[in-house]
Amino acid sequence: MANSLKRIILGQPLATAAEKHERLGKISGLAVFSSDALSSVAYGTEEILLILVTAGTAALTLGLPIMVGIVVLVVIVAISYWQTIHAYPSGGGAYIVAKDNLGTLPGLIAGAALLIDYVLTVAVSTAAGVAAITSAFPPLYPWRVTLCVLSVIGVTIANLRGLRESGRLFTVPTYWFIGSMFLLTLAGLWRVVNGTVQPLPAEHVTATNALTIFLILRAFSSGCATLTGIEAVSNGIPAFRQPEPRNASITLAWMAGILGGTSIGMAFLAHAYGVIPRETETVVSMLARGIFGESLLYFNIQVATALILFLAVNTSFQDFPRLSSIMAKDGFMPRQMANRGDKLVFSNGILILAAVSIVLLIVFQGSVNALIPLYAVGVFLSFTLSQAGMVRHWLKEEHPAPHHILLNGLGAVSTGVVLLVIASTKFTHGAWMVIVLIPVIVLGFVRVHRHYQLVAERLSLAGAARPRIGKNPVVVLVAGIHKGVVEALEYAKSISPNVTALTVDLDPTQTTKLRLRWAEWEPDVPLVVLESPYRSILRPLLEYIDRMERQGEGRYLTVVLPEFIPSHWWEHFLHNQTALLVKAALLFKPGKVTVSIPYHL
């Protein structure tokens, strides 16, 4: 039942041998890996303007120059990653590059930063996607948290179904969004050139902040969310068709071009149309409404925006499990993160990502503005570490090419400076949480790693002697004599010549009866009756078992428990409580083995 439900939702299992065919070309690769970066067009300009407008509407003119600065950063980072892809064709991104070149700790910091940002991408993009829908259909606004949760569940299922199907699912919407954005930009420009711009209705805004350098930098920091996801391609190189680095780097270039173009386009149009950001409607929605009116074209923009944002969520669903599996193989995360499910995907990573981001969406009530200050710190930290690692990588070569060092050095310095700007301007608005969380996660990585190392040392057979076990004593716990007990005793006799039965005297009449029947049925197994003045069953048993051990009888003491397996689940409550308690009590005692002999009713 449960299994067939699983098959309906997830489809047929895929054999390990099928893996090679699950690869992406440039077209589908762009769809799968670029949606995170491209979708930030939906909120990048808005987040800049939302900060600027607190200093009054006049400050909004700074939106376009700030966006130009951000796009310059996009180009620098894209060039840096172009070099990374070619130097690390097997993928892994910031974690691997930092770990290889800067050492384990920087690698782990990059890993923690990336994992946090993947979770935030899911939360922010889902919230923004739902905002695109509620902008077009305001009555849905009260349902936004529910819509967010349902969207994440939908993407989770799509990903559990397997990578190729993801590519197939996501190609059409990505290109639809790219097309729609170009259409919006061109139509908007045409009206500007034509002189038929209808300025949006002016609103009165009360300035609450002064237009300080700090505020401008905060606006820039918020806009830097545009860059999140740009590293997705470099993490996912192995998912591309051969030659992977070539396909991946071309995809990256396309992506950076489209991202830069549409971002500048939106910022320019927002300026030209005099958009004043509002809580109830997104900037893209206001622009589309102003350019197309409430036509089908307007709704097309909103639907395409919502879809690309849900696909951005998908990028994280590709990269979070992949990075987790790499870190798990290195022993920094629990091993089960490296297990592939029966659809060839890392199911545990997918499920954990879904769970954490759903919690975030509920806690932050599905609000993009509430989530944004947490965002981008992690990404810029990983950019900086990755580019610094690349600089180190080139320096280690015998004849390093100066332009390699220069380009990655430019990347490292510029992203490092931006990281400081983001961390300081958004610190009190939420970035502190991420700054606190990163060392906590890194500590977790270190402890997991130390644990696995310790286990490996303890378990190593190097120089180990073979343990002497011999024939061990067996005790069988009995409360009466019936078929289940006789089975258990026979089993005990089959595994050891040294079998004792133990019972606790709770009722003298019952115990006398038991002794009589015992002599008849099991004369060859000694029956030890333990006194229990305080009616506890557990204590006398544990004391007896301890005494046996002190007398040094063998390496293991096997405790056999006759256990009923009832035919209905509720019948469990009517039996076996003692067996459960005994097992729990003996679990942490060395040298004790408990065996339940099931008796099926």
Add this chain to the structure above:
Amino acid sequence: MANSLKRIILGQPLATAAEKHERLGKISGLAVFSSDALSSVAYGTEEILLILVTAGTAALTLGLPIMVGIVVLVVIVAISYWQTIHAYPSGGGAYIVAKDNLGTLPGLIAGAALLIDYVLTVAVSTAAGVAAITSAFPPLYPWRVTLCVLSVIGVTIANLRGLRESGRLFTVPTYWFIGSMFLLTLAGLWRVVNGTVQPLPAEHVTATNALTIFLILRAFSSGCATLTGIEAVSNGIPAFRQPEPRNASITLAWMAGILGGTSIGMAFLAHAYGVIPRETETVVSMLARGIFGESLLYFNIQVATALILFLAVNTSFQDFPRLSSIMAKDGFMPRQMANRGDKLVFSNGILILAAVSIVLLIVFQGSVNALIPLYAVGVFLSFTLSQAGMVRHWLKEEHPAPHHILLNGLGAVSTGVVLLVIASTKFTHGAWMVIVLIPVIVLGFVRVHRHYQLVAERLSLAGAARPRIGKNPVVVLVAGIHKGVVEALEYAKSISPNVTALTVDLDPTQTTKLRLRWAEWEPDVPLVVLESPYRSILRPLLEYIDRMERQGEGRYLTVVLPEFIPSHWWEHFLHNQTALLVKAALLFKPGKVTVSIPYHL
């Protein structure tokens, strides 16, 4: 740690041999068993008046005659139980009497009815006790649900500490309450005789109902809550000192006299002082305020009332676990209800009662008026069955005494008629829930009983042959070769000459390595490598185990799992997932025994 906390809360354990000394005399017996009945003085009159007042203030004059009728019923029921106590000196009350004389089903119905009413007694009395406090200290009103829950927890702990200490704890408050009620009644009467009654301020009440016979019967039904708890003594006879029946019946007579006197007293005073029932203050509080003014005597009445109500809760904490243990010994409830804890009390019954009544108090927001319609149906059902059973009991004697038959017959008929009145007048106000619940619980009893019977039959050794077990095959699941695996293999070799190691091939490189090292360390144990095209660990293992069984290799197949016992709880998440899954999958398969060989890290 956990154990020493338990000792601080519950005190030192009591030996089984200490049981005889844990008995009650008449003075302490009255304190322990009468508080339920007596405490209804606190709300009996009020509940009658609350129904009558819906037909206008003129209808309130019917309060006194209705209470007189209820007190007549008290006398009839008390005489009936006097006879029961002497006929059944070993106690057990309605369940035993009905089962012995009318058959199992009526016995179970009586048992279910009583258990429900014990839970309701806890809920109603706690709510009324808290109402007495909030009448005197109105600012506490918003905290009433919290106060209710804390009270139940307090009484629970007192009861888990043991029976004798309960008697000691509760003697003073019971007699304090009795004295206070007599004082209130006498002071009130003195003023009436003296002519110094100050009538309470008149309030305007809008009549919402007509004064029909049905309404009068509903008022009577609500007042019948006065009788709940009157059977407590007959259930608890074995708790008295010898001669138990004499001590118990004298206690019963005292109780009925005090109950009847104070109930009539309250109803008379309410009439004489013109009390109009209100939501914000109890009737007893209004009377005490009218008679004593806001003096210390007034607060004394409120505190004594609250205390007796918390003691009423205690009566249920005596009887619910005792009845459960009797029914558990008869096989109608899970056996663990019959286990005595280390303070000689039936701890499981106490804990279940506490949990269910806390839920009720939270659901009904600690309101007496909301809970009252559920109350009394169960008690009158058990009265009727018990008295009918007594009639049958006398008829079975060779020379039945006519007055015995007559008195119990009168009891049966009158409580039966009242039962019908209560069930019909309160049906839509909540009694339906109880009427639905009783058959459900009875069905539960029957199914539990049937299960235990079935188990006893299946397990019976009558005519059974001794099972042939012989040497069973053992398989050891391994994922690599290390100290833990070697331990497990040595253990397996010690219990069987037929040991096979099983591993699943998830990574050909690893598997090849394993084969090489295996040949070196364990050349005498065959290593079977299972293919797993879909990367599942579980499925190939289970398929192999199934195949082994189909080839008919012995009665049991023992599956040995090397398991790590880490030193910190969180490290469990880093290991053993496969072992857990295998154990869960094999639990319900007959003939499979799983053994974890612990390796302590």
